Amino acid sequence: MDIAPAIDRQLAGRIAAVLDTVPDPEIPVVSVTELGIVRGIVADEGSGAVTVRITPTYTGCPATQVIERSVREALDAAGFREVALETVLSPPWSTDMIDEAGREKLRAYGIAPPPKGAAARSLRGRDVVECPRCGSADTVEVSRFGSTPCKALWRCRNCAEPFDRFKCH
Template structure:
């Protein structure tokens, strides 16, 4: 006799959110980035990557639209800033997707030890660690601009925090 597995509203909401892309990096979902902090039957709690992240409103709107389209119009979206988002919250699958998209994700656990991205990043194009930060300001506030000395290609790297 096989066991019956009950699928809860929380499981269904998680499945919906797994398909909500980050508006600035569509290769990863809001779940992959760890923006979704908590999923309950009555509320979804999110934390932006930065307090002033310009994509926060777009993320909330995309989550709202996805929840509404899937029958979860009564589920609230709450934003919390404490504790602040950390790059450690990026899932392993999210790190792989970022790398494949051309963005160097920080290694897991780097937030505590590498706040300034002093550790060399692996080039997402050629895999070399012979890289350097060329600007603290990348394509979005949460990323810095790096360059690979081996292949000479520029790339974004998530700022560790």
């Protein structure tokens, strides 16, 4: 998450702490900051108005409005009613934006997180996907469509368990 130099670091830290408590509505074990949905906290140099910038995991994500509402409610409840929300689509969200804590929480929850830089390999069909349950790399994609539009369904040949994997993009 980017914090613009013009913003008071203490204020930005308090806002970031609030955002860290907002869970993703589809995967409640990770926060919107851990998923990289929160892109930054910025202040207008002239007015000092503070804005939180967020990016959906992909255009058309059905959880986008729920995320916006959850972020707004958390900020309001913490006394940050004056903080604006801005949805930014460029640059687009990428699985590389998931932080390490988020990747570990996804794995513990049973979702295979893609490693950093996986999007380029994925486009070439060179995915090595480890089972989040047993760690085996002997896995196969069952369906491009998983429990949510941003995940695909995979199966481990070692432990025979199905699991979701974030689609790399």
